Amino acid sequence: MSGEKVLLNTEWLCDCGGCHIALVDLHEKILNVLESVEIQKCPVLTDIKEYPEAEIGILTGSIRTEHDRHAALEMRKKCKTIIAFGTCAVYGGLHGAGLAHSREELVDCVYKNSKTTKTDFVPSERIDALSHEVTPIDEVIDVDLYLPGCPPHAHFIFESLTTLIEKKKPETNQETVCGRCRRVMKKTDVTEIKDPLEGVPDEHTCFLSQGYICLGSATLDRCLAPCPNHGVACSGCAGPSMQILTEPTRDIRTEVADRMSRLTNIPAEKVKQRIESSAKTHYAYAMATKMVGNKPTFLIQKWIADVEAQ
Ligand code: SF4
Ligand code: SF4
Ligand code: SF4
Structure with missing residues (x-):
């Protein structure tokens, strides 16, 4: 990889954080990526509220709140290529199982009934309400590349990033x-x-x-x-x-x-x-x-x- 650095934004929506950790899990290969990429907005590395213009935008997580929807739309406006990164972004992921329950049941389960997360404080102010549905991101914005996996394996993350950086056409894999x-x-x-x-x-x-x-x-x-x-x-x-x-x-x-x-x-x-x-x-x-x-x-x-x- 050589030449001018490619600008990269990442953003997380409703997710567990595991997909961003998977990016770091590229281990020594992250050095190859960093030679060619300049990371701008990235919730685990930088504290930038706005969305700078970028070549590549990585979106992890599904859409469950108005904030998620806003963030996805902003990323689409500012990034030339959007990657739906991880199974949550591509298919809704594990959060999709929340469809089997009402919002009240989910909040009660986490804040009132779970032995490990029970608390007297149920956040309600300045917190976006959960939407009724979990929405994969391509139901809200156009997606250019899908990279499912929970989280995606380092092999495929590296392959897709290097392909985009080198402006090649990504190969599709239809194997099970x-x-x-x-x-x-x-x-x-x-x-x-x-x-x-x-x-x-x-x-x-x-x-x-x-x-x-x-x-x-x-x-x-x-x-x-x-x-x-x-x-x-x-x-x-x-x-x-x-x-x-x-x-x-x-x-x-x-x-x-x-x-x-x-x-x-x-x-x-x-x-x-x-x-x-x-x-x-x-x-x-x-x-x-x-x-x-x-x-x-x-x-x-x-x-x-x-x-x-x-
Ligand atoms: S796809 Fe898996 S690892 Fe990635 S954010 Fe969703 S639950 Fe976490
Ligand atoms: S084999 Fe692969 S797809 Fe199946 S559960 Fe394990 S990591 Fe996920
Ligand atoms: S070959 Fe059998 S054990 Fe292996 S992944 Fe397929 S169904 Fe599962």
């Missing part, structure tokens, strides 16, 4: 997590779905073959598959695969259920029902996006309400 997973799919005679903590899974065999639900086949590879390669089934934090996003009849639960039923003796319908009954877990990262919510999964909120009523 299964493409990077070292476990082998094989036909077994397993008849029951196992709970995630039940038994000790074989380390070489696909989780689905063993009766554990793994979302790897329905999830875009934006992480290099660390979870299944280290003993944990994929929970889909990088968001849906291209097939799920682009084919109206495919869905997270149908994709996983069909594959699991082919690999075991568990009927697909049973897998679908299990995923629906734990929708707040299996759809947690992409519940808020219309790309998923407009599928038959518009029933997500009903599935969650049915489970919580039991």
Whole structure:
């Protein structure tokens, strides 16, 4: 990378801060980036209230307040290229699971009922009210580049930043997590779905073959598959695969259920029902996006309400 420095703004909306930490987690590669980039506005590094003009704008988090909306619009006005950075920005992310509850329930849960965050002080003044919905940023502004992941893996962050700095066209990756997973799919005679903590899974065999639900086949590879390669089934934090996003009849639960039923003796319908009954877990990262919510999964909120009523 060489030549004049590229101006960069970052801004966080409704998020956990993890995506900004992931930028720092580039480790020594951040030095390569800093050779070519001048960071202007960045909530973890600089205290600049206004939005300077920039080549690249990184937006993390989803839109949940008027402040989030204002910040997204300002970034769009001032930045030539906007990156929706992280699953919250692209699909609404984990905050999307808040759709299953009212604003009052969420505030009560955090400030009144949670053992770890309970307090006598419930902020109300000078704090923007939560909107009714969690909104991915491309429903409010145009987005030029999507980088899902919770947070995105350093490999893909570096790749996308260097591509933009060098003014090249970013490559698209349509692989799923299964493409990077070292476990082998094989036909077994397993008849029951196992709970995630039940038994000790074989380390070489696909989780689905063993009766554990793994979302790897329905999830875009934006992480290099660390979870299944280290003993944990994929929970889909990088968001849906291209097939799920682009084919109206495919869905997270149908994709996983069909594959699991082919690999075991568990009927697909049973897998679908299990995923629906734990929708707040299996759809947690992409519940808020219309790309998923407009599928038959518009029933997500009903599935969650049915489970919580039991
Ligand atoms: S995508 Fe994940 S790491 Fe990034 S802000 Fe959202 S919850 Fe945090
Ligand atoms: S379903 Fe999960 S365990 Fe099986 S190959 Fe895909 S990522 Fe690996
Ligand atoms: S393997 Fe799945 S859960 Fe793990 S980081 Fe990748 S997408 Fe997220």
